[in-house]
Amino acid sequence: MSMNPEEDEIMFSNDNEEEAATRPPSPSRSVVPGWKLLLVDDDSSVHDVTTLALKNFEFNGRPLHFLHAYSAAEALTLLQQEQDIALALIDVVMETDHAGLDLVRHIRHDLQNRTTRLVLRTGQPGQAPERSIIRDYDINDYKEKTELSSQKLYTTVMAGLRSYQDIMALEANRQGLHRVINASRELFRPQHLPEFIQGVLQQLVAVLYLDKNSLFVHTGCFAMECDDEQNRITAATGDYEAYMNRDPHDVFDDDIINAIDACLQHKHDILTEHHYTAYFSPANGREGVLYLTTPHRLSNIDYELVKLFCHNASIAYQNIVLREEVEQTQSEIVYMLGEAIERRSKETGNHVYRVAAYSELLARLVGLDEQLCRRVLIAAPLHDFGKIGIPDAILHKPGKLDSEEWTIMQRHAEIGGELLGRSKRDAIRLAATIARQHHEKWNGKGYPLGLKSEEIELTARITALADVFDALQSKRCYKEPWSIDKTMELITREAGEHFDPKLVQLLKENLALFIAVRERYPDPD
Incomplete structure (x- = not known):
């Protein structure tokens, strides 16, 4: 672009x-949220003074939103509930002489919170943490309460918020x-x-x-x-x-x-x-x-x-x-080819759209990855590509084919596989596999190779079921369309014979989704 x-x-x-x-x-029009500042101190007057000193504080157009905890346990609960606390001012001595330091360890180690900026405060100068604790637990600053004037408090909070903003x-x-x-x-x-x-x-x-x-x-x-x-x-x-x-x-x-x-x-x-x-x-x-x-x-x-x-x-x-445009153009050409083949067989062009959509849906339901599902959607319309090599007299015959005609008709699987197999493109090579194998049967009695069960590529098994599911419900020169009940009765009976039984089960469990596809691509009146 x-x-x-x-x-x-x-x-x-x-x-x-x-x-x-x-x-x-x-x-x-939404209100700009405030920076969350957590005050942790067992002295309520410290909360009051800090809140008063910072009541008009703003950073980058955002005010402060104060959270209050009067013990390390309360603070830990708040930190578990609030995921975006920017800065915590923590008293060192509360329930114990090292409650604040224990809280810092919980924040960095147990909660794995590496973003909230931490400033330790104490009214007892002799309780200063060791340098290793300042370093290892990423503590921004350590202040004695007596030295925290309004200006120094402002500077400390500003520095902490800048650091938090940079990290985020x-x-x-x-x-x-x-x-x-x-x-x-x-x-x-x-x-x-x-x-x-x-x-x-x-x-x-x-x-x-x-x-x-x-x-x-x-x-x-x-x-x-x-x-x-x-x-x-x-x-x-x-x-x-x-x-x-x-x-x-x-x-x-x-x-x-x-x-x-x-x-x-x-x-x-x-x-x-x-x-x-x-x-x-x-x-x-x-x-x-x-x-x-x-x-x-x-x-x-x-x-x-x-x-x-x-x-x-x-x-x-x-x-x-x-x-994307190239991919869409390629897909369009593939669908046009598939539709041309179906029209030559005097079958509805929407058959290829439905078979492609059924096949992609089955591929997703069976758990194939996204890229392969996309290739199935592109490849499935060419499942009958080999019919281009079958004479019209056989393709259009309204009655049952004799043994010689049936032998010729069966050749379309090999013809399609051979023609499409010349491509080096993944989607077209997949189409070649589907064209060659979509008439194989789970019990090994299909054609042209007599493959059975999982010897048949999964994508070909998927397309085979999708093809028959749609063909049974569609009008052909040799039959009227079947009802969905009659169609599912035959497919259920053929599970483990013609079709992969796991795929049949997925079809039955998600039948409403397949019916919706047919409604999206109806046959012309």
């Missing part, structure tokens, strides 16, 4: 506007990078594009210390399925995650909609006090917008960093979009 280097991104297009009163409130940003950046790498590595997974964008959002939030609320929206047409322009959120973080796959015009207030529309109209990014809206235009023609809520206006340095980051991310995104 090509990005305008002077702009940045989220994605939408124009739809009929709804009345603002009918839209849910925008996530951007690094962790968020690491997680975002991990997701981007995974998405880039597994480009043929159907989810890879949203995962990639989600990772980009995480990285951007981490780099700029932004609010978690950000979203990414696609505009334009849904691939090959419709020509009407569509708007949908395809990746999101924070409060916006609840609006995934929704049209932004349906869920956001006028402030966000106006920012998005202006960004798309002028084709450049827009920076306001609390929002950043960035424009980009991918290689496939779909416009995009990235929308971020920010606790404060981006500085010039941050703004330039955003543009540079988004420009670099767009290079990787463009590659993903183009590879």
Whole structure:
């Protein structure tokens, strides 16, 4: 996806506007959460004085949210319940002379909490911890209560929060990078594009210390399925995650909609006090917008960093979009070939779509990995590819084939396997295996090789069941369609004979899902 280097991104297009009163409130209106500060001290007056001294404290536009514990045990309970405590001010001497130090050990060792910043306080100067404890348990500071003036307390808390913010940003950046790498590595997974964008959002939030609320929206047409322009959120973080796959015009207030529309109209990014809206235009023609809520206006340095980051991310995104297009084009050609073969046999073209969908569904139910399931979806439509070498007179014969005709008809499995087997592409080679083996039977009485049970490739066993399940319910030149009950009666009877019994059981247990597939791809009247 090509990005305008002077702009940045989220994605939408124009739809009929709804009345603002009918839209849910925008996530951007949410209250900025405070930094969680845990006070651990058995003296209530220390809590009161500390709270008073820091009541107007703010860091990066966020106030403090105080949590109070009057013993090490209380503090440990709070730390187990609250996952995002930024800073803890801990008294050393409470229930015991070393209760505070024991609490620190629990935090770092038992809870494996490496992010919360820890400051030890004591009213007894002789209780200072050893240097090894300060080092090993990542204690930020040690203060005597008598030396903690209001200014020094302010400085201590500010330093602790800065350190916590840096640690959390690094962790968020690491997680975002991990997701981007995974998405880039597994480009043929159907989810890879949203995962990639989600990772980009995480990285951007981490780099700029932004609010978690950000979203990414696609505009334009849904691939090959419709020509009407569509708007949908395809990746999101924070409060916006609840609006995934929704049209932004349906869920956001006028402030966000106006920012998005202006960004798309002028084709450049827009920076306001609390929002950043960035424009980009991918290689496939779909416009995009990235929308971020920010606790404060981006500085010039941050703004330039955003543009540079988004420009670099767009290079990787463009590659993903183009590879998706190639995959979709290949799939479309495969389906067209399968449909052409079925039409030559005077069978409904939707047969190949249903068999492919049934096969992918069975592959998932049996536990095949994502990549193989995707290949099954591409390969299954070519299961009868070899019929291209069978004479029309045999293909179209309404009555029963004689022994010579049946021998010729059986050759289509070998023909398909041979033709498709010339390819070096994994999906097509899988199609060759399916074409060659999908008429083998579990009991070894199938053709062309007489393979039995697990000698038959699992993908071929899957497609064989899917093919018969659909063929029995479809009209053919030699028969009328069967009911679902009659179809399942035969398939159940053939479990362990014609079909893999485990696959038959999965079909029976999930029959409603298979019926839904048929309803999605009905035969023409």
